[in-house]
Every structure is written in structure tokens, then in C-alpha cells.
Amino acid sequence: MKFHTRKWVKPEDLNPNRSLFGGRLLAWIDEEAALYSVVQLENPHVVTKYMSEINFMASAKQGDIVEIGIDVVKFGRTSLILRCEVRNMMTRETIITVENITMVNLDEHGRPIPHGKTKVEYVKDRLQNKI
Template sequence: MDEQGMRYHSRMWVRPENLNANGTLFGGHLLSWIDEQVALYSIVQLGNERVVTKYMSEINFVSSAWQGDIIELGIFPVKFGRTSLTLRCNVRNMVTRESIITVDKIVMVSLDDQGRPLEHGYSEITYARDRIPHRMKPIPRPEPHIPEAVSSHEPLADLDG
């Protein structure tokens, strides 16, 4: 895949709530944006809305962004596995044209309705909408345990004894 012409990209606007104490883009926000965009890309490519991030390789911030900058995230497919999709992500500052970070390897895994790895059966990228998943029911989760003594009608016990 030609990285000069990003096939999938997303843009984010750096706002005050995205800044760290130095006044630059907080790395945690950027990693969250990367994770979200990679998940969206993987959902379409794997035809399953249940995907999780299994692995993200070493990260190295080489420059930053400031309030008002627009950053661009480019996602490139590297390899289809049996239950996974391996991707690469480049992030650049559209204002300064500098690279901010490259994540060489991000592994996303497709899950079944029980949260187990699911074979997806794909081996190449699609640019069509044929794999967009239909809405699935939520993954079942155990009901939270609420002690019977606690209810909205009974006063709370005195914790000081």
C-alpha cells in the first residue's frame, strides 16, 4: 500500500481540553484518537463491530501539535491474520507538515458474541461498504451483585459502628 497517498485518514482538531501542562497535545489524547480510528477502520474491514486492540508497538513522539493545529491520522493495512488485522498508523501535523508519531504495528482482533477470537475469512482490503456489520446484540455480561440489605427504601447502616 502506498503510504504517500493515505487510503484512510481522519483529521482531528487540537482543542484546549487536549493539551498537557506544556500547552502541547497530550500524548494520551493522541493515542486514544489512534485507537478509536483504528477500531473504526477494523470494524469495516473485518465486517464485525466487535473488535479489540490486542497489541500496539513501541511509540515515539518525534514532534507535537499545539492548540488550533489540525492533525491527520493515516491508517495502512499490513496483514490479515485468521482472526486479526495488523495495521500501521502515521500521524502528522497538517499545519507544520511534520510527522508526530508512527505506530508500526497495531493488531486488532475480531471477537464473537462471547468475546472469543472469531475467524473473519478476509484476506484483502475493501473500499466498498459490503462489510459494514449489521447491528449485533451486546456481548452478554453478568448482572452486578447488589447486596439485599442495600435498597433505596432502607436507611444505610451506620458505618462508624
């Protein structure tokens, strides 16, 4: 799994127990999945359709740094299915895994459209193909 993003847990990210608020973490995951999908599908019109069951296994506290990792599980016709793992860099514990995040590729009118992708592409490879 490639970990693309790190977040520093700040006071505004905490719940009343002074640990990382689950809703904040889910927002970070959703944003990371969207960014990853936009880059992979080369389309800014991508939305979250589904997020599977979640299970918090550990936590983070103020000052901790968490890493968000994304892997592609499957390319659908109009969708991209991702897996996510978030880990605490300080404790090396996995905070949460999400086995299925389904992102859907849309046209400018908000309708699902085929994306034509079948494998993970890296920006460096796209640049080489255009030269």
C-alpha cells in the same frame, strides 16, 4: 497511506506544556484503528490486542489540525495488523508512527473468531457486488 481522520487540537487536548497530550493522541489512534477494523472486518466486535513501541517525533499545539492515517500490514486468521502515522497538517511534520497495531475479531461472547478477509475492501466495491 490513506489519511481518514482529522482532529482539531482544542484546549482540552493539551498537556501542562500546552502541546497535544500524548494520551489523547493515543486514544485517537486506538479509536481510528478500531473504526477502520470494524469497517474492514464487517464486525462491530473488534478489540485492540497490541500496540507496538511509539516514538513521538514532533508535536501539535492548540489550533493545529492533525491527520491520522492507517494502512493494513497483514490480515491474520482472526486478526488485522495495522500501521498508523499521525501528521501535523500545519507544520507537515510526522508526530508519531505506530508500526504494529494488532486488532482481533471477536464473536458475541468475546472469543477470537476467523474473519475470512484477505485484502482491503472498500465500501463502494461491496455495494457494487450486491447489485
